[in-house]
Amino acid sequence: MIHKLALIGFGNVGQGFAEILRDKATHLQDNLGLEVQIVAVSDLLKGALYQPTGLDVATLLEVVKQTGKLTDYPNSVGLKRDWDSLKTIRESNADTIVEVSYTDINSGQPAIDHCRAAFEHGKNAVMSNKGPVALAYAELSALAKEKGVRFCFEGTVMSGTPAIRMPLMALVGNDIREVRGIFNGTTNYILTEMESGLDYATALQQAQSLGYAEADPTADVEGYDALGKVVILANVIMNVPLTKNEVTCLGISHLTLADIQQAKSEGKRWKLIGRVKKESGSVVATVAPEMLPLTDPLANVMGATNAITYDCDLSGPITLIGAGAGQTETGFAILIDLINIVRGNV
Ligand code: HSE
Numbered sequence: 001m002i003h004k005l006a007l008i009g010f011g012n013v014g015q016g017f018a019e020i021l022r023d024k025a026t027h028l029q030d031n032l033g034l035e036v037q038i039v040a041v042s043d044l045l046k047g048a049l050y051q052p053t054g055l056d057v058a059t060l061l062e063v064v065k066q067t068g069k070l071t072d073y074p075n076s077v078g079l080k081r082d083w084d085s086l087k088t089i090r091e092s093n094a095d096t097i098v099e100v101s102y103t104d105i106n107s108g109q110p111a112i113d114h115c116r117a118a119f120e121h122g123k124n125a126v127m128s129n130k131g132p133v134a135l136a137y138a139e140l141s142a143l144a145k146e147k148g149v150r151f152c153f154e155g156t157v158m159s160g161t162p163a164i165r166m167p168l169m170a171l172v173g174n175d176i177r178e179v180r181g182i183f184n185g186t187t188n189y190i191l192t193e194m195e196s197g198l199d200y201a202t203a204l205q206q207a208q209s210l211g212y213a214e215a216d217p218t219a220d221v222e223g224y225d226a227l228g229k230v231v232i233l234a235n236v237i238m239n240v241p242l243t244k245n246e247v248t249c250l251g252i253s254h255l256t257l258a259d260i261q262q263a264k265s266e267g268k269r270w271k272l273i274g275r276v277k278k279e280s281g282s283v284v285a286t287v288a289p290e291m292l293p294l295t296d297p298l299a300n301v302m303g304a305t306n307a308i309t310y311d312c313d314l315s316g317p318i319t320l321i322g323a324g325a326g327q328t329e330t331g332f333a334i335l336i337d338l339i340n341i342v343r344g345n346v
Helices: 012-032 057-067 085-091 111-120 131-147 165-170 185-195 200-209 224-236 257-265 327-343
Strands: 002-008 035-043 047-050 096-099 124-127 176-182 247-249 268-279 282-293 305-312 316-323
Touching: 002 012, 002 085, 002 327, 012 035, 012 057, 012 327, 035 057, 035 085, 047 085, 085 111, 096 111, 096 327, 111 124, 111 131, 124 131, 124 327, 131 224, 185 200, 185 257, 185 268, 185 305, 224 247, 224 268, 224 282, 257 268
Parallel strands: 002 035, 002 096, 096 124, 247 282
Antiparallel strands: 035 047, 176 268, 176 305, 268 282, 305 316
8 A cells, every 4th residue: 555645844854765765666665565655745945746646756856956946846637836834734645744844943843733733634743853852742642642643753863873763662671771872963073073173164064065964053063953852862762751941951162173182182082962861760961062081982983973872770781873864864764764654663
């Protein structure tokens, strides 16, 4: 059976996911029996399309590459170009809404309303957008459950590295007492490049051109993006109803080349560390740069790569290292959520 998708947002991640569908359609169908169709795309800047019988993914990608506008997609019978995101979510024949619009970590909007509309209309929601999970996890997960649909967000933390599904599936039964990690690719990339002598502004520019940074990179460099991920991990992995205002947050924008060199001369390295720790009945959550000794496994995680250590009561500490950002990597996170929805897995 064909699984129909509506993409809300068609930036880096949306296009990365569409490229995977274009390039791996035969593999997905032959090996996993997964047949996926994009019926709608709605993007604030690029325009909107709805074709209930399915859009051609290669053409979608090509017109956006050529002109930057979805409106240049060729006409066909039944094609609509004037639906906004909420109409698309409510009225399209999509089974699943793919929420890959920009993250607003302060309000979570309009993505939270997109999720509410999807669930109210019996549709699953899959996302890399951190807003809904970081700010409205309890409400949205309860609503999805009540409506019998799925709320999946593997791509919100460490892109396609399974920082969420792995502990939920494979570490189940443990009490996870602490998570600690590098949760932002942009800042880790900047710190890595600064160690080689590049100045902060140029390193940030490179991270932006490589597609790692948020639309507004303030969220990366001031730690708000990592903060969102810390809140998600606390709620989803550790079952702690942490809110963003309970996390102490400091970014890396104040670090200078001299600070980086100073750490190097002491055999240490600055890393932006996110942490949630259960401590005698309460929880401490922080995002802050830390000068780690090179013997710490997190000190050797370089570039846009992320890492997380789960401190588990039964299995002991387990560390996962992998991509933390990137077009294909985050596109893959969307794909893996979809495969698990279709299979009925977590
Ligand atoms: N801007 C984020 C980062 C993207 O650099 O890690 C992935 O959430």
